[in-house]
Amino acid sequence: MAKFCEVSINGIKIRxxxxxxxxxxxxxxxxxxxxxxxxxxxxxxxxxxxxxxxxAGMRFPIDIIWADKEKKIVHIAHEVQPASLFDWQVKTSSRPARYVLEGPAGFTRKNKITVWDEIKLKLII
Known part of the structure; x- marks a missing residue:
């Protein structure tokens, strides 16, 4: 069974x-x-x-956020496009990260989420 958490960035909540x-x-x-x-x-x-x-295998674009162990955003990739199963191109952060959040394409710009913003995590039971 899948587990979920609430991610909050600048008051914006993501399930x-x-x-x-x-x-x-x-x-x-x-x-x-x-x-x-x-x-x-x-x-x-x-x-x-x-x-x-x-x-690879994705059917839609996404925004990707990398955050460090202190839960500070260290890198953002905006509107990353899907690739074929045979495309091994990867996205990564320029800084070490513990967490990666994938969200709908455009949500980081729409909500003015930037590097060094803090993410807050709350487990949903």
Whole structure:
């Protein structure tokens, strides 16, 4: 059963499905039909790394946010386009990150979310 958390950035709330194990992290939003406003997927890698996000098998564009262990946004990729299953191009942060949030394309610009903003996490039971 999927677990969810509420991600809050500057008062903007996103209901994010948790990708907390290798299988859910490797699948991500792959093969899904879309992502509605106010929803997303949160990856917690437990350690600060340079997590790579690939768009193979995606059917829609997304915004991607990387945040460090202090929950400060360190990088944002806007309106990242889907790729074929054979396209191995990846997106990554220029700084180490523990968390990655995938959200609807355009939501970061629409809500004026920027690098160094803080994310707040609350588990939804």
């Amino acid at each position: 994010a499905e948790l990708a907390s194990n290798p299988l859910t992290q490797s699948l991500g939003l792959m093969f899904r039909k879309g992502l509605s406003d106010g929803n997303g997927m949160l990856f917690d890698f437990k350690l600060e790394l340079f997590p790579k996000i690939w768009m």
